[in-house]
Structures are given as structure tokens and as C-alpha cells.
Amino acid sequence: xxxxxxxxxxxxxxxxxxxxxxxxxxxxxxxxxxxxxxxxxxxxxxxxxxxxxxxxxxxxxxxxxxxxxxxxxxxxxxxxxxxxxxxxxxxxxxxxxxxxxxxxxxxxxxxxxxxxxxxxxxxxxxxxxxxxxxxxxxxxxxxxxxxxxxxxxxxxxxxxxxxxxxxxxxxxxxxxxxxxxxxxxxxxxxxxxxxxxxxxxxxxxxxxxxxxxxxxxxxxxxxxxxxxxxxxxxxxxxxxxxxxxxxxxxxxxxxxxxxxxxxxxxxxxxxxxx
Numbered sequence: 001x002x003x004x005x006x007x008x009x010x011x012x013x014x015x016x017x018x019x020x021x022x023x024x025x026x027x028x029x030x031x032x033x034x035x036x037x038x039x040x041x042x043x044x045x046x047x048x049x050x051x052x053x054x055x056x057x058x059x060x061x062x063x064x065x066x067x068x069x070x071x072x073x074x075x076x077x078x079x080x081x082x083x084x085x086x087x088x089x090x091x092x093x094x095x096x097x098x099x100x101x102x103x104x105x106x107x108x109x110x111x112x113x114x115x116x117x118x119x120x121x122x123x124x125x126x127x128x129x130x131x132x133x134x135x136x137x138x139x140x141x142x143x144x145x146x147x148x149x150x151x152x153x154x155x156x157x158x159x160x161x162x163x164x165x166x167x168x169x170x171x172x173x174x175x176x177x178x179x180x181x182x183x184x185x186x187x188x189x190x191x192x193x194x195x196x197x198x199x200x201x202x203x204x205x206x207x208x209x210x211x212x213x214x215x216x217x218x219x220x221x222x223x224x225x226x227x228x229x230x231x232x233x234x235x236x237x238x239x240x241x242x243x244x245x246x247x248x249x250x251x252x253x254x255x256x257x258x259x260x261x262x263x264x265x266x267x268x269x270x271x272x273x274x
Contacts, residue, residue: 029100029161030084032091034062039169040096041069047172050097052076057093066094084161100159103171104178107185110148116193119269120215123260124150126182126231127222128252131157135166136253137220142170144260145270150177150185155222182219186234189217198227198235199259201249205237207262216263223252 028049031037040048042065053073057063066073076095079087085095114120123141128134134157141149151159164171179185190196195214197205199221219235221227232238241250241258250258264270 027099027101028097029164030082030095030097031161031164032081032085032089032095034059034092034094036165036169037094037096038062038065039172040098040164041066041071043169043172044103045069045071047098047100047102048096049099050074050082050095052082052095054078054091054093098161098164100161100164103159103164104151104176107150107177107179110175110177111192114147116215118214119145119267121146121212121260121263121267121270122148122150122189122194122217123256124152124179124182124185124217124219125156126152126219126227127155127225128220129155129157129223130252131160131162132166133157133223133251133253134159135163135171137256138163138167138174138176139170140253140257140260142167142174144257144264145267146174146260147270148175148177150179152179152182152185182228183231183234186217186219186231190234190236195237196235197237197239197259198232199240199255200226200232200238201240201243203238203240205239207239207241207259210237210239210262212263212266218256218259218263220252220256 031040041051048071051071051073052075053063054076076093081087081089081091081095082097085091123137123146125134125137138149157163159171159176186196193215194217196217196219198219219227219231239259241255
């Protein structure tokens with residue numbers, strides 16, 4: 001039987017060659033300034049994709065620490081820095097391009113390494129839209145000894161360069177956990193023994209009266225709408241912050257910080273964990 005012209009053009013007369021799909025490159029965002037760049041390079045060099053140092057950079061001790069990470073810097077053109085970095089930015093002669101998504105750890109992997117006891121607390125973000133709030137919350141979670149911050153993929157500000165900057169480097173120091181469905185995750189953690197608190201104003205359970213005696217999961221909702229109704233119903237209790245009558249409410253990041261501080265005050269052991 002005569003082979004078709006199409007078959008003749010295939011190597012060895014086999015199946016048509018299909019070009020391999022190229023995976024999109026991880027998004028790179030830039031952070032700058034000596035503190036932020038060194039924090040990224042020393043704590044999570046695996047997420048650093050690009051590193052720039054200005055010619056004539058004079059801080060030898062700093063440069064030694066940077067080079068000790070094994071990262072190789074490129075020359076920084078201060079008049080034409082990488083995209084997204086203004087030539088007027090206070091970069092102090094150093095800029096790093098990071099892949100924010102590489103900071104995320106899978107929920108399954110995180111649980112596999114998590115030791116759960118009464119001194120364990122997690123924070124779950126539910127549709128927090130402002131990246132400045134996300135960054136501030138991450139910083140507070142790290143400060144108050146939380147084991148990690150759970151971040152869903154939908155209707156939620158993702159981890160970006162802005163989030164990393166606002167976190168003051170703490171995004172490199174505390175686990176950021178990628179989850180799927182919020183409610184599914186809440187149910188799973190409840191089955192694992194976590195007591196779940198939804199942050200909501202005006203409730204009878206408050207930060208000054210609650211005894212955080214079990215592994216704790218705190219849920220922070222959207223800045224405007226708060227927690228979704230189905231998520232609210234899954235919470236074991238809703239917790240609020242006593243406020244002076246002249247102040248109606250706190251913003252999301254401030255409220256989360258107060259609640260986490262209240263938990264931490266009862267769990268000093270969490271502050272001693274490396």
C-alpha cells in the first residue's frame with residue numbers, strides 16, 4: 001500500500017510530531033532596597049530569578065552576604081532599571097526579581113510537615129482584596145507566632161511584589177499555603193482538630209474573653225463584605241474586638257493583628273519556635 005504524502009513527511013513514517021507546549025514562565029516582580037533584597041536572597045534564594053547591583057556599590061560587608069547566597073548579580077543600570085522599578089525608587093543600589101508564586105507551598109505538603117498542638121494557629125484569607133492588607137497580615141502572622149497563612153486562588157489578592165514589600169520580608173519567613181476551596185479547607189482543618197474563629201464585629205465572643213485552648217484557625221473575610229455566609233456558618237464561633245464607642249471598626253489588617261496578638265499572648269511558646 002502506498003504511503004500518503006503526509007506519512008512520508010513524518011520521521012520513520014510514525015505519528016505526527018506535536019510541538020511540546022511551553023509552560024508560561026513564572027511571573028517576575030521586582031523588590032528593591034538593601035533590607036528587602038538581602039532578606040529574599042538569604043531566606044529564599046530559590047525564589048530569586050534576577051539580581052542587580054549598581055556599579056560602585058560600596059557596602060562590602062553587605063555584598064559579601066549577598067554573594068554568599070550563591071546568587072550572581074548583574075549590573076544595575078540606575079538610569080534604566082528593570083521594568084516596574086522607577087529610576088527614582090530608593091533602591092539603594094540593589095534590585096531583585098522574584099517569582100512570588102514560588103513562595104507558595106501546597107496545602108498537602110504543608111500539612112505533612114505541620115506539628116499540631118494547642119500552640120498552633122493558622123490564618124485563612126477569604127477574599128481579601130487589598131494587597132497592602134495581605135502584606136500587613138502576613139507580617140503580623142509572622143510576628144505573633146502563627147504557623148502559616150492560607151491563601152485561596154479566587155477573589156483574593158495574590159502574593160505579588162507589593163505584598164512582599166509590605167510584609168517587610170516576612171513573606172520569606174512564614175509559610176504561605178496555596179489552598180483550593182475555602183470551605184473545603186475549613187472542614188478539613190476542623191476534622192484535624194482545629195477550632196475555627198471567624199473575625200466579625202459585634203459578637204459576644206471577644207479577644208478579651210476567649211480562651212484559645214485548642215489548635216486555632218482564624219478566618220479573615222473581605223474588607224467590605226466580611227466572611228461569605230457559608231463560610232461564616234462553618235465557623236465554630238465568631239470573634240470580635242472590644243472597641244471604644246467613638247470608633248466603629250478597624251480595617252482588615254489592623255483587626256487581624258489585634259486578634260492574632262490576643263491569641264499570641266496566651267501562647268508564648270509559639271514565639272519561641274524557630
